[in-house]
Amino acid sequence: MAVVDSGVAETGVRRVSIWHFVRLKYRIWRYTGLSSGWRALIFGLGILFGASWAFGGMVLLALPGMLDHLNAGVLTAAFTGAVLTVGWLLLPLVFFGMDDTLDPARFALLPLRRRTLVAGLLAAQLLETSALTTFIATIGLVISAGLLGGAAAALVELVGVAAGLVLGVTASQAIASAFATLLRSRRMRDLASVLLAVLATLFGPLLIAVMYAITNTNWDQMTGVARVLGWTPLAAPYTVGMDVAEGQAWTVPLKLAITALTIGGLLWWWSRSLESAMVGAASSGRARAEQAPTGGAVEALIPRFARWLPRDRYGALVARELRYWWRDARRRASLITVGVAGVFVPVMVNISGGAMNPEAQQFDASPIVLSFSMIFVGALASINLVNQFGFDGSAYAAHVIAGVPGMVELRARVVAYATQVAPLLVLISIVIGFAIREPSWIGIASGSLVAAFGTGLAISLFISILGAYALPESSNPFAVPSGAGMARSLLSFVAVAGACALSVPMLIGSVLLSDMWRWLALPVGLAYGVGAVMLGTYLAGDLLDRRKLDLLQTVSSQR
Amino acid sequence: MNHPALALRGLVKRFDTKLAVNGVDLDVPVGSFYGLLGPNGAGKTTTLSMAVGLLRPDAGHAWVLGHNVWSDTVTAKQLLGVLPDGVRLFDRLTGPELLAYHGLLRGMDPAVVDQRARELLDVLALSDAGRTLVVDYSAGMKKKIGLACALLHAPRLLVLDEPFEAVDPVSAALIRDILQRYVAGGGTVIFSSHVMEVVERLCSHVAILADGVIKRAGTLDEVRGDRSLEEVFVEVVGGRTTTGEELAWL
Numbered sequence: 001m002a003v004v005d006s007g008v009a010e011t012g013v014r015r016v017s018i019w020h021f022v023r024l025k026y027r028i029w030r031y032t033g034l035s036s037g038w039r040a041l042i043f044g045l046g047i048l049f050g051a052s053w054a055f056g057g058m059v060l061l062a063l064p065g066m067l068d069h070l071n072a073g074v075l076t077a078a079f080t081g082a083v084l085t086v087g088w089l090l091l092p093l094v095f096f097g098m099d100d101t102l103d104p105a106r107f108a109l110l111p112l113r114r115r116t117l118v119a120g121l122l123a124a125q126l127l128e129t130s131a132l133t134t135f136i137a138t139i140g141l142v143i144s145a146g147l148l149g150g151a152a153a154a155l156v157e158l159v160g161v162a163a164g165l166v167l168g169v170t171a172s173q174a175i176a177s178a179f180a181t182l183l184r185s186r187r188m189r190d191l192a193s194v195l196l197a198v199l200a201t202l203f204g205p206l207l208i209a210v211m212y213a214i215t216n217t218n219w220d221q222m223t224g225v226a227r228v229l230g231w232t233p234l235a236a237p238y239t240v241g242m243d244v245a246e247g248q249a250w251t252v253p254l255k256l257a258i259t260a261l262t263i264g265g266l267l268w269w270w271s272r273s274l275e276s277a278m279v280g281a282a283s284s285g286r287a288r289a290e291q292a293p294t295g296g297a298v299e300a301l302i303p304r305f306a307r308w309l310p311r312d313r314y315g316a317l318v319a320r321e322l323r324y325w326w327r328d329a330r331r332r333a334s335l336i337t338v339g340v341a342g343v344f345v346p347v348m349v350n351i352s353g354g355a356m357n358p359e360a361q362q363f364d365a366s367p368i369v370l371s372f373s374m375i376f377v378g379a380l381a382s383i384n385l386v387n388q389f390g391f392d393g394s395a396y397a398a399h400v401i402a403g404v405p406g407m408v409e410l411r412a413r414v415v416a417y418a419t420q421v422a423p424l425l426v427l428i429s430i431v432i433g434f435a436i437r438e439p440s441w442i443g444i445a446s447g448s449l450v451a452a453f454g455t456g457l458a459i460s461l462f463i464s465i466l467g468a469y470a471l472p473e474s475s476n477p478f479a480v481p482s483g484a485g486m487a488r489s490l491l492s493f494v495a496v497a498g499a500c501a502l503s504v505p506m507l508i509g510s511v512l513l514s515d516m517w518r519w520l521a522l523p524v525g526l527a528y529g530v531g532a533v534m535l536g537t538y539l540a541g542d543l544l545d546r547r548k549l550d551l552l553q554t555v556s557s558q559r
Numbered sequence: 560m561n562h563p564a565l566a567l568r569g570l571v572k573r574f575d576t577k578l579a580v581n582g583v584d585l586d587v588p589v590g591s592f593y594g595l596l597g598p599n600g601a602g603k604t605t606t607l608s609m610a611v612g613l614l615r616p617d618a619g620h621a622w623v624l625g626h627n628v629w630s631d632t633v634t635a636k637q638l639l640g641v642l643p644d645g646v647r648l649f650d651r652l653t654g655p656e657l658l659a660y661h662g663l664l665r666g667m668d669p670a671v672v673d674q675r676a677r678e679l680l681d682v683l684a685l686s687d688a689g690r691t692l693v694v695d696y697s698a699g700m701k702k703k704i705g706l707a708c709a710l711l712h713a714p715r716l717l718v719l720d721e722p723f724e725a726v727d728p729v730s731a732a733l734i735r736d737i738l739q740r741y742v743a744g745g746g747t748v749i750f751s752s753h754v755m756e757v758v759e760r761l762c763s764h765v766a767i768l769a770d771g772v773i774k775r776a777g778t779l780d781e782v783r784g785d786r787s788l789e790e791v792f793v794e795v796v797g798g799r800t801t802t803g804e805e806l807a808w809l
Contacts, residue, residue, distance in 0.1 A: 296673030297659035301652070316663030320649060320656075327651040327692070395647040397613055398708075402664040403636045549615050556646070 021120030022127055046490050050129050054136035061140025065147030071223060073144050074242045078226035081164055081238025088168030089175055104274055118271045125169045135165050149245025156252055157241020163259045164237035170263055174270035233262035314412050321416030331391055334384045339424055341380055346373045346432045367444050371510040374448040379499035381421050382456025383492045388413060388464045390471045394556035400548055407541025410461055414533055425449050443518050447525025448506045454529020456499030458536025465544050467491045470555050562625035564589045564716045564747035565610060570619035572605050579605045581771035592742045593749040594758035597768035598796050603751040604644060604720055611641045611718050623716055640714030642705045644721040650694035654685050654704050657693055661708040679707040699730035719750035723757055755789045769796040
């Protein structure tokens, strides 16, 4: 639309349509996704991964229809809708990262109307993989509605599902934009990233709790909750098809009106905050010009709790990493994610039925389930190193210039990370041991955990060298470069799956040597985990020495 | 045998379809203040990155005081101090922490690191920054702390990529002063720039790089002759001047 509106220039200006944004997004995507063989492969695998989730989800959501179970259909539609909408608000921030291909700040200097910009950005986001994946999955609800209530119900549900997607994407964009406005200073951004990480990680446990509640509460109660949810913007658009199937078609215009009003409100909020989001990061906040610490520069570098570190190259690397895990917002956010997930996963998996009921005396916990959940936690804790060089970005050049040997570098990074995470892991295994009233299984828990953590770290070291990607130097700690969200999930998945696979001996141990394993698990797990890390740093260190220049080029942001 | 401080022979680098550096030969004499001039995209950063071992050349070699950067890496890098452009520092550290980090990475004695860090921070007027993280420094302060990191281990050759870019006049004067003292003390500096005044004022030697090739190289007087450096530069890189007929609509 450009300058025409102001009447400044008359010639050579074409109207900017939303397709410009969509084309721009896909073009940037194509260039970044296919810029090298490796990237193209990861990109392709990511799409495959997404497609399998989409179609898997579709089948699951279509189940109530296939089983001809209307009540289940109502529940599925309402809860899926609520989970998806809340997910749109929080999940992109942490798990997939915010794709910043079309960062509003990039359009700041162009004479675009706000309405054009909002419509364009929205259209581009709607045609993005996460949106398409969600849409395909929710087609399952349409099938379900069709099977339960005929063509009319399916058609209405299709409209509802599409409206729900628009609502979700708009909400996600509006929140991101509002955050950009709020988070002017670096210090505020850092603080908010921590809060956000906690919030977003709590979403997972919350989901598990809801699922748990669903399986343990009677259906009538749950249907009541579902009906209430159906009248909130969270699930209103997703439940219209089921309402038609139930013979309550009168609700459709009302629920669609609720959805439209919410979308309208969100769009208004988004366009209001967009302007401020477009004006790049302002001041970084008041600098803390406190007195320099007493003592020399070297003592200032070494954190107080790590005075044991040698004052040499290795010590400096560990000290810097220790400081970075807390000072770098991205790292801190991922550390918190692991912390929260590490506590909730075993709690949810191990404490079944009776745990929620104080009168229950029996726990159906088993050492195998415990071992398995701990392996998962250990593997999950190790994935923070998957893109460790990406966190450093071009700053890694300092290590190349100084000629830091690969093995020293990796060992220091592993030690620094383990120093932060290991105490938490030990605590988790002790707490879980007592929580399931089997303190004698603590050895099994911690042994499995350490084995998976060690093997996970070893695998992550290789991935961090071979699969590194540059993180944008963005003000958003969750930003990932165009199309890298899938790559990020995929690499993390490979690390978790690999660590779980390599920790199978620990599971076999708990199956075959039940009593003896209580005492053997910890020393065996410790030896296995530490051995894996030693071997990993040795082999990956060699790889790093050979590939450090390629790595530097990869992680140096192209912008 | 007297080796040049930096010798480049036949350096070539190609990025996909673009030939960024196409056979650069250059000798930087010991004790010289060498300016590498070139328009944007001429290949200055790529050349310097290959010279210091940050980027692997497709062909060619680089020597620092006779030590091959690619086969005698450790010795060559010990003699080098580098201030790359557009490269982040480990900026979540404070100034003193960053200096200590660089010093220890270089294998220096902690006591020496402490003493030199204190002096460098004082001279570069960064002591007042206290516990401010480098990420919160101004552009000029970031250049200065970067320079301090490059100087900390007392290298014999300083390679600086655009050291005066985005630096205010006060900081620029300070950086100039320090570099001149370094060269007077026997060190060698090579830096890239496209600011003619700075190069003319500081340098004993100049090379003009355009389209990935060294077009002119020699002492400042040899390169500019009786004209201004800017005139020679524009002529060599083939810059065009407007005739006044274009952009009539403006």
